[in-house]
Amino acid sequence: MTSSSLPANPFVAAGMIEDPRLFVGRKDELHAIASRMTGVQPTSINIVGDKRIGKSSLLYYFYLTWQQRVQNPNRYLVIYRSLRNANCQTEAGFYQEVANGWGNLGNNRRFLNNPWKPKSWNRQTFSEAIKAMEQQQVLPVLCLDDFESLFDYPQEFNDGFYDNLRSLMEDNALMLVVASRKSLRVYGEEHRFVSSFFNIAHCIVLRELTTDEAIELTRLPTRSSQGAVLNQDEQNYAQQWGQRHPYKLQLAGTYLWEARQTGKPIKWARQQFEQQINLPASGKQQSYWQKWLLFIFVDLPKRLGSFTKFTGETVGDLGSWIIGMTLIVMVVLGFVGVLNWNQVWDFVRDQLGIK
Template sequence: MTSGALPANPFVAAGMIEDPRLFVGRKDELHAIASRMQGDQPISINIVGDNHIGKSSLLHYFVLTWQQRVLNNSSSYVVIYLPLRGVDCQTETGFYEAVAEGLLSHVPGWQQRSLQNCWKSKPLNRQAFSDAVKQWKQQGKLPVLCLDDFESLLKYPDKFDNGFYDNLRSLMDNSNALMLVVTSRKPLGVYANEHRFVSKFFNIAHTISLNELTTDEAIELSRLPTRSTNGAALSVDEQNHARSPRFDSTASREL
């Protein structure tokens, strides 16, 4: 979907919502993420919810709009969205390189030279990644990694072992140099038990459970405009139908 065109019907959007004009609700969750970015010790977050409940859409929308919520010292943060299901994230080095590329693409040109030098080590292994993140902290930058579909990493336990997760946890807690916002279908602690991980990474301090849209949010969804009219996408009768409990459940799972 192009940014200049809206779909004929707001309910036909498949997969993640990329156009911010089609995103509805989740104000409390967005505020919770932003509020935990600020402070001397940022708090990493695990967003948990069923398939098709809207985890990816929430994460992507937050990356597009976080500066509207973090008004103080916003230049101190670099926030990126990274889908872990991508081919680039099937190895540890691939993950680090994808993170580096994403971070540098969000840095203003005049700052790139000093911040880019941190990532020049080849290969970009675990130690080089840690050093780069710590150097960014020294330069007043906090990477906020919005990692979508955590389950993808679990497919490669030989690539992403306890040491990998321990290193991320150390950067988060001991160094206060990194913040993660991770989506998953189950809480990370459940996966630790299922896959026999012992890393403290899986005890991320704050969990947000993503539930279905509220009635008011479903009504707001029904009033989204279309590309062919300045009015609502649905008629008044269709909007009334959208307020039914059965529709609320269906609509929220589509988003």
Template sequence: MTTNSLPPNPFVAAGMIEDSRLFVGRQDELQPMVSRMTGAQPTSINIYGDKRIGKSSLLFHFCQTWEQRVQNPSRYVVVYLSLRNVQCQAETQFYQAIAQELLSFSNVNNNQALSDPLRVTPLDRSAFSEAMKQWKKEGVLPVLCLDDFQTLFENKSEFNNGFYDNLRSLMDSNTLMLIIASQKKLDFYSKKYKFTSSFFNLGHVIKLVELKEDEVKDLLLLPAKNNNNLQPALSMDEQRLTQQLGLNHPFLLQIAGGLVCEARQHGHDKEWVKKRFYDESKRLPSQLNSRSWKRRVRWLVWDLPVRLGKIPKFIGGSVDDISNWIIGLVILFMFALVVAGVLNLNEVWDFIRNSLGLK
């Protein structure tokens, strides 16, 4: 994909981010992934977090960029596999799906020492283990980024303790490295489904949370953040609106940014954006419920005062949002005094007009 083919709306709210130029942030997670892979003893990782927090995008981006992050790429092969999107009803199908991804690399497909062990039929547990051991003899570490790993747990007849024990054995012998994405930590699933395998105690666990403030700013600057020849898709006012709606949640920011771009294209106003945003963000009910108090507080301490502060405009005033906010806070305080019986409405109104010199 060329630079010119970047879409005018760079925000991705429909699923995983597949264009690496539209991926921002997550350096605090990417660096440990590299260091655990390139260390003297590779350490498998469990990345967990809420739905739509960006786990799939992170794993996919790592698979796209790992060669630029390591000193000797020939020592590794990193693949991404979503277990939700492949046919893995049987254990052999799991191994076959991995083999297919590994064989998609030309340096694997053209190297018989690496490719022939993966073409064994049937590619069962024993054959897969032998293939991985052959890779180790060749000095190549396969790194499997496995997304939606929790989809395997309910099929205990196929993916039992023996299956997980074998994966753990391959990891402990530095034959294989896994980077596993799941909604909960793996030990949560071991308790829920009563697994006893030591596989579920992975060496390193990363909780994926909301974006940091500087990462939010980088996202709002897309596509210019990763290309100095481009301009941000959002104006400063549009960036503020997007952040006001999405806060620090990556998926909500993508929804808000996409809607703002759409509104500009079709001539819709802010109220249209807000209404559409709250409708579409219902796809994250649990996350939104946990944030609803933040929005209520923001509405009380910012949005409401600003709206109240705009009242003088209707009688001849002209002020910016900061002035609106200050004036609005004064109005709220004055109305509180009215409720307390200290002032009456006429006194509040006269005070506002006198303060603004509108008499």
């Protein structure tokens, strides 16, 4: 495409950057992904970062440009998938979604046999398809965005599912590039998975842009390619407001451009920018308190109740919560003097199997 087809406003104030011409920076991260993909033993990667730090944009940009980063593109088959997709709420649906992506690419490649042709997908057929690609000396690379979405369906995506992926990765038959807000190791601990999948080898923590990258972002070109969409003063404002945060810089650029197009003052652009920045901030505050309440009244009792497993008893989540909540109430009653501490300690010892 020519520069004349660039959008009038190149700033992306929300969501993923889909036009590769508007992507800025992250050269070290892109090099790290490509180098681990082309190594003798491909290493799967976990891209970790806060919301709106650019994980999705980085993952999608790599998917669009990976062929420019490897010496022999025919050795790889790379697709991008967001796991927020409703089709990925079941294990079979996950395999089908992946197969659709690789199948479309495979139809355009000269394979002796395309293993991604339509079939009934399950854990075994998926593994067989991966192994078939390995026999043809092709490495399937799966870029998975919003990976934490799978944890909403623990009955579908259990330790067996993750163990199977890990086995394929250890055989160098499959590479994953996974984007998530927290590291997979943390998620594994939080959701009590025992699969070694959650010890994925390499973690890339995505942070704010460098100063040079932030400046480059504020200088995105116009359609005419005769200069940046923002003038020098507007670029300075965008850098002051957004600092080095990619989302804030995009947001500042959007409102500064819109203010000039509609004849509004800089003050208006600043007000719009601050309103949008404060919206997620208040949401985070609410989420912060919600997390504390959930921890105190849900997670903490469950964790305390789970210690009953040391007594040899088997209880479900509800049973763990009831036991844990009872422990908390007993301790509180001991502090306020309603119960004698000997009674509290006897109850705790009984539940934890302490003699």
